[in-house]
Amino acid sequence: MAITVGLDFGTHQTKICIENSDTPLHKTYEFYEWEEGVYALPSIIQINKDHTLRYGSIDLDSCLIARKKKIVADPGELTLPTQPVEPDIPIVDEPKMPPQPVYTFVTDGGISMTIPYKDLYGIGRPLPQKKGKSDPMKIWHKKCQKLKLDYEKRKRKWVHMGGKRLGLPMPVEPVYPPKPEETDLVSVVPESINSQLIASKEQKEEYQSWLNQCALLKKQYNKAIERRDWHISQYKKEIRTWESECERIKRNYAYRKKQYEESLVEYPMVYRYFKQATFSAYLWDYEIKPQDLTVLYLAYIIFRLEERFGMDFSTQMGIPASKATFNRLKPLASGYLIQVIRLVEDIFQNDFEKFLATPYEELLSMIPKYEYSEDLKMQYGLIILPEAYAALRSLTANSRIPRGMSIMLDMGGGTTDISFFVIEDNGEPHIYHFESIAKGLNFFLEYEDRHSFRTIDFSKKKELEDVPRDVFNNAFKEFKGNIDTVIKNLTDFLHQDTISRGFMKSAFRDAVQNRPAIYTGGGCYDNRMRKPIFDFSDVKYIDRKILGIPNVVEENRVTIPYSLMATAFGLSIQRLDDEIEVSKKEDLFAKYTNVNEQYSRWDAHREHGMYED
Structure with a gap:
């Protein structure tokens, strides 16, 4: 069985899409059901009164109340x-x-x-x-002034003539009258x-x-x-x-x-946002490390998957990373998954019931030592991809986006991933810039509490609709400002770059006018989040039609919005490695060095809608 698990480990919830390529010409895709009709597992761990762990849900009646921080x-x-x-x-x-x-x-x-x-x-x-007598003092001053002016005039003339160079005697200072x-x-x-x-x-x-x-x-x-x-x-x-x-x-x-x-203070022992704290600088002031919670939560997921598929599947997981941080975070994420698989297969010998019955203190002590190598990564069939790339891959896999320059925003619980890309001749996205900012749905849900220095109660579920309008507006202004800064810095550079290559000043702005700004992810289900970004004014929200996933298993039963499953689908599309081709923004128009050549003119117009001066 050729199974590829696309693991979208989210800050708020985790989704899985499974690619079955037993028949390569007829691959099928299945959204994993955690229970009947439920396709998203909340990223929550609860410590129960008996010190065992509960995954994906909260039950305050059985929840341990204890010191947490x-x-x-x-x-x-x-x-x-x-x-x-x-x-x-x-x-x-x-x-x-x-x-x-x-x-x-x-x-x-x-x-x-x-x-x-x-x-x-x-x-x-x-x-x-x-009367008729002159003032001797005035007469004396006048004579002295005349002598001084005459001397300065002769001295300037001596300097102008080059008297020092010619060896001429320097004018002698005058003798003033008494x-x-x-x-x-x-x-x-x-x-x-x-x-x-x-x-x-x-x-x-x-x-x-x-x-x-x-x-x-x-x-x-x-x-x-x-x-x-x-x-x-x-x-x-x-x-x-x-x-x-x-x-x-x-x-x-x-x-x-x-x-x-x-x-x-004793709090309900409920933990959220450990994924965000694991991969970013999110403030975490709890006794249990977020990395350990991440390993235990993912172990629960691997147990569930191995119950169904055995150990014969590969895992492709997304992480919130920018071009600058991906190479640093990729080994970390791989190492955590290696810890997970060793915990499941080596420590617990795939005994799921024993895992669920083990007190959390013992579980924390049983987590294998962190270890990473390329050989181990290959041995366990692990691929790590940027979430921004995975979301983009889901959209372009079936040629649903026209050629030209576009941007995508994948807004999750803890981060928003931004991609600037061009669709190539083969239909694959060529990314020229991707970036992850540490603001997602959490930023809105926690905005009021953090600005009021209040402790966030993770035991209570909060939705975007619960945020007061003025709080939402203040948070959105700050959030949109961050997004605008990223896009403006990028487009300003490309605008100047095209001018330096001989294109008209308006060519780039005209080319991106009304280009798609594609929104996906659970954080942008509210239409207030989906706004044009400068010239990218064709706002698109990923739905079932745009995503166009082929051969979905029991598709008529799927009730979850496809925008929430886009990243999981992109992660499930099998890859042989996780070396992502991301070019520099300086390379986008590098080949158009002479726009006066006929081929360059046509190629620039065909690929990007650009015109030369």
Whole structure:
């Protein structure tokens, strides 16, 4: 019997499609029934009161209630750092200025008068001049300015001529005339001005000395103010830092206290999302490792399959991976399946009843050591494929998508897999980009709880219809933003790449206009999830007609939507290896190096709907 099991191990539920190729020209496909009319096994493990495990369903009457989360140490009492001590801030007094110098003299009338120096001519008041007399100081300034300008002019000319290079003598700085003396200035003052009100040289020097003393005191005062203000600002900065640190410590303490208290709470021992935690960075804070739960859950499935088919079948399982992570995750997934088969066949000797009756503590200790090699993988007939590729393969296996560029979004419970592909002449998809983002149906179902920092109750089933509208809208905005970013980065690159190869600026945008955006997976059964993505506006939802699976066993009995079975069907199509051909996006238009050649023009149009400039 040539049986290939397509194992779609999902975050929310697991589906299986079985290809029977006993008659190669008439292969049949069968959706595995877990019980009558049930084609999806919920990805749930429950620990029962007797410590055995229940798979695929919840029965709270028989469910063990116990501590479930990782044991967290008691953070104890909250301890905050000591508040900084306020420093001794010096008091800075206004400086006491020296008295302003004054001049006392006796008038011709014998009256004694005292006036401040600043009111004397030549200090605070300008010296008046006789009519017709030029100001000696202005004349001196003018002469000095003329000499300076003349010197600078000669120096520029010397530089311009290359005087240094030619060895010419450098212009000599001018000799400036002496500055006018006080007596020269007084000689031009009108006789009507009392000579006693004209400041002498000594008075000017004394006044300047007083100004210097005042300026020095003011400078010292300002420096003292700056030092005082610096001490105050440093103290305020220390207080802000202390307050910030206290807030941080309080937040961390509150978080650790909450973790500690939650670790003491007894919950129904029901586990979901262990698949997502096994293959991604999903937050997992439970005592039992998600990898161990994955092995036990898959062991249950292998027991069921071997009960029916024996050990003579190959298994092709999908994993949520992008081009960047597939080669890293493929050996992990293979190793887990090797553990599963060894647990079933070597440890339990295919005794399903014994497996079901074994307490979970013993089961965890009986899981074989993780081991992976290509030989072991081949020995157990294992193939690992990206879920994005498997979903795409299901759609293109029967030539249901026209040639050209298309995108597919497979939205599961924990991830959404995005594929950008082109259908080749042989009808096979040629993938130029695939990516998996860690947001699926769970993201919507948990959005409100995670943003409210509430513990998620896995014992209660929640559907997308139960999510409040405003919560759904907020979650969808973030989710759609992630999808748009992936597609925009890709299409922007391809757009620029086609322009650089000589195509019209609008050629690429025209080629992808109204191209298919194909939605599949259990996460997009709600039509609110299915939206156009930029120019990919032909929204398609996989149904029985589009999928077109041939020779389905008892197809009239199948009630599950085909969109949920698309990935399982794609995984069941037998492959000889799991080396997926994924080209770089840089290769898509690489052959169109000369769009002026007739063949290139026709080929680009035929394959992609592209036109050259």
